[in-house]
Amino acid sequence: MDLTNVSQAKVYDGWHKQYQHTSSVLNCEMRFAIFLPPSASAANPVPVLYWLSGLTCTDENFMQKAAAFEKAAELGIAIVAPDTSPRGESVPDDAEKSYDFGLGAGFYLNATQEPWKTHYQMYSYVVEELPQLVEANFPVTSQRSIAGHSMGGHGALTIGIKNPDKYVSISAFSPICHPTVVPWGEKAFRHYLGEDKTTWQEYDAVELIKTHQVTTPILVDQGDADGFLEEQLKPEALQHAAREHHVPLELRMQSGYDHSYFFIQTFINEHLAFHACQLFKD
Template sequence: MERIEHHASFGGWQEVYQHQSKQLNCTVNFAVYLPPHLKGEKLPVLYWLSGLTCNEQNFITKAAAQKYAAEHQIILVAPDTSPRGEDVANDAAYDLGQGAGFYVDATQQPWADHFRMYSYLTEELPALINSHFPVNGKQSIAGHSMGGHGALIIGLRNPAQYQSISAFAPIVAPTQVPWGQKAFQTYLGADQNTWRNYDAVTLIQQTSQQLPILIDQGQDDPFLEEQLKPQLLQQAAQIQNYPLILNLRSGYDHSYYFIASFIEDHIRFHAQYLK
């Protein structure tokens, strides 16, 4: 594991690391924000998963999250959105291939050799964070768009590992929208029963252990009606009596201007469960 960036930020350090991933079978970057803390002090972790076309840089340079992570003494971890490299399969479309891992473990070739973001994020990356940074064992997960989908499905499938979940403009029902259907057909194949393992609406209907969920959705988001459909998750949560907060934000779109406007709320939300 090699540190490739190191910047002072709000009394702490914004860093980027690079390592050879066994799950992804390639070299991978991930960002870590270490808030100011006392020597020997252990802190909770908030994982952030970014959206289509993003990498570890988008969140750390655009979300303005470090200030609030420093105030609440939370370590922020922001991985890349997919495996990358000359030997990694890719597609010319922005919503498939490198930059568009969809946080699944691909079963179809040529993707299966590298596109194992689900296992990377639930097994390999947490093991690295736990062994190299001053963590106390408590963690939560958040994300945006495709990354909001990732945060929801990872949290819902692994409720014992997380304290809380949040998302900005998440893809909540990928089996029912074009982005998800295209990705799942490509990565997982034609058997739609396998798709359901990565669909938040399906998972919230099946889970017996509940985590608090916060979602913010811009009402001027151009992807709202076709790709995001937060009302589907809200309806499923109401039927299950699941603790879900959905905020519809007038005037806001899908951009990091939206995320930066409400990231303080999300970090404060997680902080109450990470204490």
């Protein structure tokens, strides 16, 4: 599989690198970023945190804005950040070029509808193709955690819940917890998955908790000054489902914080430490 180094920079004695490759799952060229801590080597492979970003983002937003490298270097954790959708001239986009659907808004699902299904297979890309590529080419182990923000928080929750054998911990900032009942999710799911709403439940964390035995520890931080909180995010529905089904979820409402990377910067070290507890568990 081809892998082209696009950029690299030393940071906290580790390395942040961007790569481009041809994705057979998405049928296009894709880019991802990886942070390798200074302890990572062929003799000492390290575990990986997969980070999924939100609407309009690329592989760059988290890596440049989250201030995660110092703590990740200290803990000895690699971080991988994929793009948020397929890209390229052949990849269809929203006809109105809106931010909440199409390019930059893959929703980490496998589309079943035309014209989206040829390229929009982000679930399989994140769960299968990208980890295989990373584990074959970098000094990392198969020990994984998953985290994300907003749309990416939705992705982290649903992917982590559905794949307990692949991820030892899950965390999210401001996730779209119940996408089947909010405008962002309804718009995307109708286009990508069609009108049969029973198929939507496969990508809704609240619904998945009702049908999966979830023992993977989950940490969610949500700002109470988030402008999207009431209409789009629905953390109370996630908390209710988790309590009802005995899921190990810690939901923390953070006073005064909004939806931005300033919020993520404030608590990212705690999320990394949370994941380290599981990634390095004996």
